[in-house]
Amino acid sequence: MSTVNSTPSDAPSRDAAARAVPDRDVSAYGQVRAMIASGELAAGAWLRETTLADRIGVSRTPIREALNRLAAEGLVDLSRNKGAQVVDFSTEDVAGLYDVRSGFEPHAVRLSVPHLTDDDVAELASLSVRMEAVVANGGDMDGLSALNAAFHGIFIERCGNRHVATALQAVMRPAVVAHTFRKYSEAALRRSMQHHAELVAAADARDGEWAEAVMRTHILAARNAAGDAPSPR
Template sequence: MKPKQYETKKDYILESLKDRILSGTFGPGVHLKTRQIAEEYGTSEIPVREALSQLASMGLVRIIPHVGAITSSLSSHDLKEIFQIRETLESLAVRLAVPQLTDDDITQIADIAKTLEDAVAEGDAPDRLNYLNRQFHMQIYQHCDNQRLIHIIDDLWNHATRYPGPLTGNNPETRQSLQDHQDIVAALKERDAETAELVTLTHKRRAMRRIIQKTEQEELRTRIETEGSVLE
C-alpha cells in the first residue's frame, strides 16, 4: 500500500526507484523490468512506465527500444561536466544567500559543520560524512531566495551521489574540506559574500579533482580487467 503522503502510485514508485538508484541499490546498467516492478509494488504496469519515463527525463535511466529501462552510468567526463556546472551554481547560491542569513541561520550552519567534524573524529562511515557535508552546503543554499537554482543544484548533486563522495575518512583531504567549511562559516559571520563565494568555488574544485581522479582510476581498473579477460 502506498504511503499517504504520495498523491498517486506513480509518485510513490518514482520516489522509491529514484532513492534506490541514488543510493546505489540499483547500480549502473541494471535492467528495470516493468512487469517485475509492477508486481513488487502491487500495481499495474501503467504507473511503472510513467515513473520510468520520468526517471529517464532526470537522466537516471535510459529507455532502449525493445529492451526497456536501463539505469544510466556516468563517466569521468560526465562527472566533470556536472561539477563544472555545480561549482558555478553553488558559488552563486552562496553569494545570494549571504544577505538573507540571520544570526540564527548562521548558528545552525556552524552547528552542522561541528557535527561533521565530530563525525570525522569519531571515525563515522563515509556515507554519514558525505550526508552531513551535503546538509552543510544545502543549509546555506536554501537561503538564496531562488527556488529554481536550489532545485537545479539538488538535481545535479543527486546524480553525483551514486559515485564516491569527497569525504572518505580522517585524512588530509577531509581535513582540508573541514577547514574550508570553517572559512565559509567565518565569511558568513562577517556577511562577506565575496569571500564566501570564492572559498566555496575553491572548495568545490578540490572536491571535483578528488572525485574525478577516483572515477578515472576505477575506469582504468575496469578496462584492464576487461582486456585481461578477453586475452584469456
C-alpha cells in the same frame, strides 16, 4: 524561498526530498533514489518496474512516476519500451559537473548568504558537525553524501531565485549517485570538512564574498580529490 509555497502544508512532493536531510523518504521516488544513492542499485543496472514495485510494496504506478522523475533529473536513463537503467558516470561526466559547479555554485552562495536566517545558519552548522562526526568515525560515505547534499542545498535554495535554484539543483543532484566521497583520500576528506566549517563561519558573519571564495576553493579541491585532473579549457 520567495514567491510561492511558503506555508508548510502545501509543500510540493519534490521539496520533501530535496530539502535538508531526507530522514528516510517513504515515497516510492525517495526509496528508489535511496537505493541508487546507496549503491544497492549499481550504475548500469536495469530498473524493472515490477521488481521495484514488489520490493517497495506498492504498485507499478508510483514506481513509474518515480522513474520518470529520476529520468528528468538525469539519475536514470529511460529507453522507450525497454525500461530504465541507472546512469553510469564516466570520469569526464564527473569532471564536467565540477566544472559547472565551480562556475555557478560560488555565485549562488554569494547571492544566498544575505538571505540566510539564523535557523539556516544553525542548520548549516549542525550538518557540518554531523559530517565531521561521520568522518571521525570512519563511517558511511553514502550517508556523508546525503548530509553534504543537504548542506549545499541550503545555499542553493536560498539563492533568491527559484528557477535558478531549480537549475542548480539539476547540476547538484548527480553528485548523489556519483559516490565521489568514496574516492577521497583521508587528507582530502579532512580538508573538505574544514571548508564546510569555514563556510558556516562565513555564513554566520553574513559575508557573501568570503563564502563565495571558500566555496570556489571547496569545489576545485573536490574536483581534484575525486580523482580528476583539471579539465583543459
